[in-house]
Amino acid sequence: MLRKFLAVLPILVLLLAGPAARAQELLAEVTVSAENVTISDPTLITQMQKDIREFLNNRAWTTQPYADNERIRLRMFIGITTIPQNGTYNCIMRLVSTRPVYGTGYETNVVSINDKGFNFNYSPQMSLRFSPNSFDSNLASLLGYYAYLVIGMDHDTFSKLGGTPYYELARNIVNYSANQTNTNEPDEGWRGTGSRERHVLLDNLTDPQxxxxxxxxxxxxxxxxxxxxxxxxxxxxxxxxxxxxxxxxxxxxxxxxxxxxxxxxxxxxxxxxxxxxxxxxxxxxxxxxxxxxxxxxxxxxxxxxx
Structure with a gap:
């Protein structure tokens, strides 16, 4: 695989490079379940699932070239638990990323994560805009954070500490999301106030210990x-x-x-x-x-x- 031979790129290059020159890194399967809530229009869930899948798969997250067979496979399950108000969704999320084993057809799991506070606002008309240096919506930040986490851990499996630049980008997302004040989407999962929040998970991965x-x-x-x-x-x-x-x-x-x-x-x-x-x-x-x-x-x- 090409990416296991590539050196770690400086964070500045990752931030400044244009998306047109890069290939997509992720190949995500996304399932959104609304079995625990009442949805008047079931096509909304279909559209939500499609928008999340395309956001993960069609965006270039790094400057490194990825061949189709090198894309990182992940499965994301989002279960809607409550809808406090129209357009607001409280969910649980389960993510599993995998990696091929050289010379075989076997896919091995890299990480399995549960996020019990995967909450966001959504409407079929919204545009999911994203930058690791700003906050646009909680859904975009959540997906961007987990994208960089998965990419970072994948790189760690191919080169020692190879995921560091991607954890730093995830850190940017955590900081901007924790401090944002321009939307009505407060999310304590960004603030590191408990044992399983995103802030804590990233601290684990970047702590020298x-x-x-x-x-x-x-x-x-x-x-x-x-x-x-x-x-x-x-x-x-x-x-x-x-x-x-x-x-x-x-x-x-x-x-x-x-x-x-x-x-x-x-x-x-x-x-x-x-x-x-x-x-x-x-x-x-x-x-x-x-x-x-x-x-x-x-x-x-x-x-x-x-």
Whole structure:
């Protein structure tokens, strides 16, 4: 894939480059569900779904060229929970991004995120305008934030700390959105007032104490998954190195949102990777380590020993 060989570009270039010279990075599937609310015009939901999908897929988010087969796949589910007033939607959002494994047809999850405060104003007539340096609407800011988060984490899997410029762009969005006063869309999720807000998630990814997680992404994917088909034992060793580094940080920063996002995406795959290993000591070490830092998925890890 081309992007794994590209150097990190300066943020200034990302901000100033024109969209016409760039290719689209994302290939998103978007589902909007209104099963928990009453909608008088069901075509509104169809249009909302289309507008969100096109916003994510048709916009050039970076200056890097992406071939069609290099676009980052993601699935986004938006469930409308309440409609406080006409045109205002309170939602939950689930996002899963994936990445292909070199030399195979397998798509591996990179991150799984739940946002329980995905709230915005929308009408079919609105134009979704976006800049990482200003606030136009909460929906545009939400989508832009998650776009850069997904792109950043994808780049971290191809080069060590390769996602940094995109996390900085996401930081711009957080700051402008948290401080905006020109709309009637206040959103506490931008302000970092709880344990799972967007501000906190980005803090996790940019905190130097969490660097072993980000370098672990490179070891897990580029030096692990991408060579697994040819060198399975070397790949498992690299993945163990990645998970050991992640464990050390997770113990000191118990409950950090980013670890939940990582293990929700990876627990089943990790179990499958090590179930076929012939190294019993390695398997026992893995299960003990992950049961400690991710007890919610302990049943999946126990399958490694069977």
């Amino acid at each position: 969490f660097e072993p997680l980000r370098t672990g992404l490179y070891n897990y994917y580029r030096q692990g998954m991408d060579v697994f088909i040819e060198k399975p034992e070397e790949a498992r060793t690299s993945i163990m190195t990645a998970l050991t580094g992640i464990q050390k940080v997770a113990i000191t920063r118990t409950g950090a949102f980013i670890f939940r996002a990582f293990f929700d995406a990876k627990a089943e795959e990790i179990s499958n990777i090590f179930r076929t290993s012939q190294d019993q000591a390695q398997k026992q070490q893995l299960v003990a380590m992950l049961t400690e830092v991710d007890p919610g998925n302990s049943a999946k890890y126990q399958l490694v020993l069977k």
